[in-house]
Amino acid sequence: MPYAVYDAGGMLLLKAGFVINTEKQRDVLIENGSYVSVDAAHAKPARPNLPTPTVTEEHNSFEMFDLLKVRLKRTFDLYKTGGLSDDFVPRIEGIALTVQEACTHDTDSALANLHLDYDSSYAVVHHLQAAMLCELIGKKLGVPDDSRLPLIKAGLTHDIALLDIQDILDRQTTPLMPLQRERINAHPGDSEGILGKLGVREKTWLDAVRHHHERLDGSGYPDHAAGPAIALPTRVLAIADIYSAMVRDRPYRKAMVSTEAMRKLMHEQGEQTDSRLIGMMIKEIGVFPPGAIVRLTNGEIAVVKKRTANTACPQVYSFIKPSGMPMLTPQPRDTAQEGYRIEGMVPFSNYRGSVVVLRGLWNR
């Protein structure tokens, strides 16, 4: 529209230059009666334009993980419908490289993306999160970039044999049927077999997938391997798999907040998994990882944005007031200050509606 539109009282309703896209929208305007006279007397001084947000590189890793979810889902869908043959390995390799790139570029945003996800399928987020943790722990162990890739690929595919029944398992609240139990017990070996048929030849990739349910005390499956017989990459994948399963909702239990998952890993799995690696993981992702939802001493609910040198005091943004009402613009809080200390973690599922506001902290 070439001119601004005001109501009869002189209230600005539409700015000059407002573009109506469809006839329907024009009709709405007319029927609303907002087509009132416009004359020079109503012309108001032009305001400076509102600040436009600048896209900073900082947020790229968050968006990269959004794209990774789409790419992995597409790859899994193609696999399930038999539409993949030679291109499975290159696809997974491409995704693994991007996981590595996103984690290197901005680990905080990468971690936040998956902790804040609530609507992607379990299979997609679980595999991506396991892959990301493999990358982060591998890096902490000092493994060179190229050598970390096979384990990232194992993380992305370790439950491939369950993909066809995953959707049912995601909804099932009744106990597993005997056939389902069999499938689950056999899935590490089955996954190894499927990957071999899809053209995977790398030993680290295949071994880690086959043995990711082995436990140090020999209680695991399928080969009941124990202690030193379980290779380091496999131990890393085992921890990544357990943690990323714990922090997601399952039909038979709610997601655990990450501190609870870490405590459980440390205490209950101590005999079964490599506690040195668990310590490394906790040190790397933090007690309150980015994307975690926390309650502050002043009663506000906040999201962790970045880790700091002090794992107890990450950088956070409050998004719910002490009254329980949401904020339109989340506010940065210094958790090292008395009034803003972190009291504890709360499940993200309590604040799902705020996800659009929270994602805005990274999508800017």
Next chain:
Amino acid sequence: MDRFEWKAEYSVDDATLDAQHQEMIAIINELADQLRRPDVSATAARDVFDRLAAYVTSHFSYEEGRIADAGYPLESIAAHRAEHNKILRQVQDFEQLFESGDVAVLQQLMPFLYGEWLILHICGTDKDYVPYITGAH
């Protein structure tokens, strides 16, 4: 025009979404009431932003989930999300200017809520998913 009113042509054929969209009309009316007063009190104006926060929180993620369940194509959902993100950023910018003491920004908020949000988004972009909601697609 004294009051902005809900019209049948705004409907997206989903009772919950329509009820949520009606709240946007109510917010526009509240803002209009305040702008018509000789001077706007900061406390009363903050109520508008609080209502917008509650609206965004209850509506955006619900709508994104609803259209996903209705089988709306992934790329269209992504575009819709991007538009939600853009609207949110803009309204946050308004809030920041207001909180920094610029009360006159409320006069610019009106064409944003009415033009960008109601006419272009609710009566424009949102209409695109209706065939998926009704199952006509």
